[in-house]
Amino acid sequence: MTAPGSLGCVYFIGAGPGAPDLCTVRGKEVITRADLMLYADSLVHPGVLRWAKPGARVLGSAGLTLEEIVAEMSAVARTGGTVARVHSGDPSLYGALREQLLCLEEEGIPWEIVPGVSSVFAAAAALGCELTVPGVAQTVVLTRLARRTDGPSAGDLRAVPREGTTVVLFLSLTTVAEAVAELLAAGWPPSTPAAVAHRVTWEDERCLRTTLSDLDVAVRREGWTRHGLILVGPALDPGPGALAGTEPAQARSSLYDPAFSHLFRKGRRA
Template identity: 45%
Template sequence: MKVYFIGAGPGDPELVTLKAQRLIRSCPVILYAGSLVPVELLSEAMPGARVIDTASLHLDEIIAQIVQAHERGESVARVHSGDPSLYGAIGEQIRRLKALGIDYEVVPGVTSTSASAAALGNELTLSGVAQTVILTRYAGKTPMPEAESLASLARHRATLAIHLGITRIHKIVEELIPHYGADCPVAVCYRTGWPEQQLIRGTLNDIVEQVRRAKINRTALILVGEVLDPAQFDDSWLYREEQAHLYRPKVKPESPRQVKRDATAIPPPFNTES
């Protein structure tokens, strides 16, 4: 028996890893965050699987469900949105499982940051503009460490991905303008990957009014940075003609390198035992 903390991605059923899909199909118990994970992702659960929406459960009740499954010898798919290592609240669950001696494994998922950048058609790291992405959240019920205040992070002028802050976007803008300027591009990505997805582009100067008009007050990621609408940026060094490296030597072969495939030497499949 094992508990699998599974990253279900941002909401698009196709943005789920093969491993996550296999575990959802094979685990007899599925605990999922119904407020953030679309039930469609669980449509291929095994017949007779116990599928429980944990949105209304507190931590003790969730652990109780896991303990009951453990006593029955049944593995549990604990399905979280995005990637469970980011704002997934898995740390407190893992702490309980360790104390109980229950085995677990974390299965990564597509983050809302990467999915939102893809939906926007943007790269978040552009040469000459920004080479750092800071994933953070805004202080609310859970306080932020003093060294991680938004103003402190903003001094880097890196690309920001701000979680759990849409209801305080007016305060976020006030803290960012002194560092990024009022004309800095912003994108608010609401329920990326869901049918009701909304992508709102603007600047720090006008994004608050746009969000209020759209009546977005939850489940949104705020992206900030010049990479969202750069005036210009440099080509990468990697693909420059004059830049030689191991796979592109200065003296090139007469024709592009082709990968030869030997049908008799197909590698074994990935290990699917875990």
């Protein structure tokens, strides 16, 4: 959506998982010229806040209601100003984005979304793993454990396909025992590789590797309750164990297989 004439624009910016240099060039450019920067408190790195131009208002959103957030943003955009609404990771994941867009639409305020690096990709990088390993996992499920108040659309881990899947759980460090119980009840082997990425790309980043059955104890031992992602699935095991039962030839992609032909390369016979 482009800002017409006299109205300003609200930009929903994904600031990335933490490290400021993982915010996109486009996101930084908007932040440096914004009149109001409204950010998701503890999840946005202080280094990103320092990009605000002199005189800009910089406001954490954690203590505000949706109505207050929208009122702050609309007030600036109505007078032709630029708002940087800064979310962590990518705004499209667990960012309460849609409700803000709907309110702005109702008020006729232009908006635009600037994508960001989600913590799921920063976690994969920190763990040094590919979430979709040929012959091991070709599906990635991003979810969270359902809370009692969530209703029928909430994540139900028992419904997640077990074969060839990497599951990534957001916002679930305080419900690890429940998550593990659901996955085990759905038939996931207790030995399934699991990992937790805590505050990835922040100065105090930590990652741990474990198995599904030991996941709860491992998280409680660390005392982590927030800012962590849980990843479960065979693709997480970097060793030969990940390929157990898989011939090495199956564990590589067809794309770079010398014998495989595609639009840009003719396959060679062995």
